Amino acid sequence: MNEKIEKVKLEFEEKIKSDKGNLFELEKYFLGRKGKVAELFQDMKNVPKEERRRLGAEINELKNYIEKAIGKLKEEQETKEKAQKLLKEKLDITVPGLRLQNGALHILSQTMKEVEEIFLSMGFDIMTGPEIEEEYYNFEALNIPEFHPARDMQDTFYLLGKHLLRTQTSPIQIRTMEKYKPPIRIIAIGRCYRKDPPDAHHFPIFHQVEGLVVDKNISFANLKATLSTFTKRMFGEGVEVRFNPSYFPFVEPGAETSINFGGWLEMGGSGMVHPNVLKNVGIDPEEYQGFAFGWGIERIAMVKYNIPDIRLFYKNDLRFLNQFK
Ligand code: DAH
Numbered sequence: 001m002n003e004k005i006e007k008v009k010l011e012f013e014e015k016i017k018s019d020k021g022n023l024f025e026l027e028k029y030f031l032g033r034k035g036k037v038a039e040l041f042q043d044m045k046n047v048p049k050e051e052r053r054r055l056g057a058e059i060n061e062l063k064n065y066i067e068k069a070i071g072k073l074k075e076e077q078e079t080k081e082k083a084q085k086l087l088k089e090k091l092d093i094t095v096p097g098l099r100l101q102n103g104a105l106h107i108l109s110q111t112m113k114e115v116e117e118i119f120l121s122m123g124f125d126i127m128t129g130p131e132i133e134e135e136y137y138n139f140e141a142l143n144i145p146e147f148h149p150a151r152d153m154q155d156t157f158y159l160l161g162k163h164l165l166r167t168q169t170s171p172i173q174i175r176t177m178e179k180y181k182p183p184i185r186i187i188a189i190g191r192c193y194r195k196d197p198p199d200a201h202h203f204p205i206f207h208q209v210e211g212l213v214v215d216k217n218i219s220f221a222n223l224k225a226t227l228s229t230f231t232k233r234m235f236g237e238g239v240e241v242r243f244n245p246s247y248f249p250f251v252e253p254g255a256e257t258s259i260n261f262g263g264w265l266e267m268g269g270s271g272m273v274h275p276n277v278l279k280n281v282g283i284d285p286e287e288y289q290g291f292a293f294g295w296g297i298e299r300i301a302m303v304k305y306n307i308p309d310i311r312l313f314y315k316n317d318l319r320f321l322n323q324f325k
Contacts, residue, residue, distance in 0.1 A: 001047050005058055008036045012066055016073070023074055030066050037063045107324040108207060108313055111301040112189050115209050118233045119187045122226070124211070127188045129172035135162045137171035142250040143276045150249050155195040165193035169210035170250060170294060173273075176212060177281040182288050183215040189297065200309045207297035214273065214283065214290035220253070223270055223291035231259050235304060243270070250277050251292060265303050268295035 012030055030036045040059045044052055105113070116126055129137075144150050154167035172188035188210040196202040213222065227241045242264060243255040251271025258264040273290035298310050305324070307313075312320050 001043065001051070001055055002058075004043065005040060005055075005062055008040060009062055009065070011036070012069075016069060023070055023077065027070050031063065031070075037066065102325070104321075104325040106313075106321065107301055107305070108297055110324060111297055111304070112207065112209070114234065115230075115297070115300065116187070116189060118230055119211070122229065123185055125186045127172050127176050127186045128190060129166070129169070129175050129188060131166055131191055131193070132159060132163055133166035133171050135164055137174050138164060138166050138168070141174040141277070141280045142170050143274050143280075144249045148249065156193055157195065166190075167194050168192055168294060169208040170292070172210055173212045173250075173277070173292060174281060177214065177278075177283060182283065182290075183213075184290070185213045185215075187211045198311055200311070203298070203310045203314060205314070206310070208268070208294050209297060209300075211293045212273070212290060213292075214278075214288055216288060218272075218289040218291055220272060220291065223272070223293065226291075227257060227270065227293060234300065235259060235261055241267075246271075250274050257293065257295070259303070261303055267299055267303070268293060270294070 008030070015026060015029070028035060032038070037059065040062070041056075044055055044059070047055060120126070138156075139145070139148075139151060156167045157165045159165070169188045169190050169192060172186075172190070176184060176186055176188070190207065192206055192208050193204060194202075194206075196204055198204065211226065213226070224241070224243065231239050231241045240260050242258045242260070244258070246254050246256040246269060248254040248269045248271055250273065251269070252274045254269060254271035256266060257268055257270050258266045270293035271291065273292050275285035278285040278288065278290065298313060301307060301313070302310065
């Protein structure tokens with residue numbers, strides 16, 4: 001029996017050298033319910049009673065020895081695995097990080113914000129209106145009846161039921177005057193549409209800023225002062241506005257406006273609100289006068305930032321957009 005115990009011990013020592021990879025198999029083989037050690041205990045039945053005590057102690061000793069050895073190996077293996085795992089997950093904090101691309105407002109949005117802030121500081125309110133507009137607001141109420149030649153220049157996309165994509169922000173003048181009594185001092189900024197084929201200066205979508213002031217004793221001088229102040233704030237102290245007589249159905253007199261920013265550059269139209277327009281919204285032109293203007297946002301940005309082609313705004317080319325971050 002002693003020999004048997006010794007044999008199992010030797011076998012274990014042999015196996016643990018070669019079979020380290022499979023500690024669980026090893027454990028089962030020696031310590032399992034039908035394992036070698038259990039077998040030894042089994043065999044004790046066959047030895048005389050007097051020896052059993054001693055043998056039992058010896059087998060127990062072997063059992064402890066095997067348990068300890070396997071336990072130690074298991075621990076070593078776990079430590080090794082952990083170390084390997086850590087090594088794999090190791091973070092090199094000296095590698096340069098990935099730079100997140102920060103977004104920014106589009107240059108047209110920035111320009112609109114700047115325009116709004118200047119007029120807000122001058123006491124103007126900001127109005128909006130629908131981009132799908134009724135023909136009445138976009139044309140008729142602005143003194144542009146059906147078949148009026150001025151409609152030709154503002155051909156647009158017509159929808160069902162006398163609706164269209166607005167060609168100008170001027171309809172917001174009508175909507176504002178229908179809703180509020182004078183004194184009125186507003187700007188309206190927004191997207192407009194025309195059936196213009198794209199080229200360096202035209203695009204089917206563009207933006208305008210519209211101004212409207214209606215009160216008693218309003219004259220052309222107020223218009224000049226307002227646009228002049230805006231121009232200086234937007235483009236710089238030395239920049240002047242020039243008014244050239246021109247025709248817009250909803251103003252009388254009407255004027256083209258240009259600024260001298262390295263040569264005279266046309267910015268949009270303006271004038272004294274036409275008495276017919278005031279009548280259309282129930283304001284008495286004998287009692288009230290108004291002035292209005294409409295400038296292109298793209299135009300403002302192109303002049304200010306020396307952008308040669310309106311199509312650049314809509315191309316989503318990051319090389320262009322990133323310049324205005
Ligand atoms: N709505 C005109 C256009 O798009 C621009 C304009 C001219 C607006 C004169 C005005 C104005 O308010 O008084 O061509």
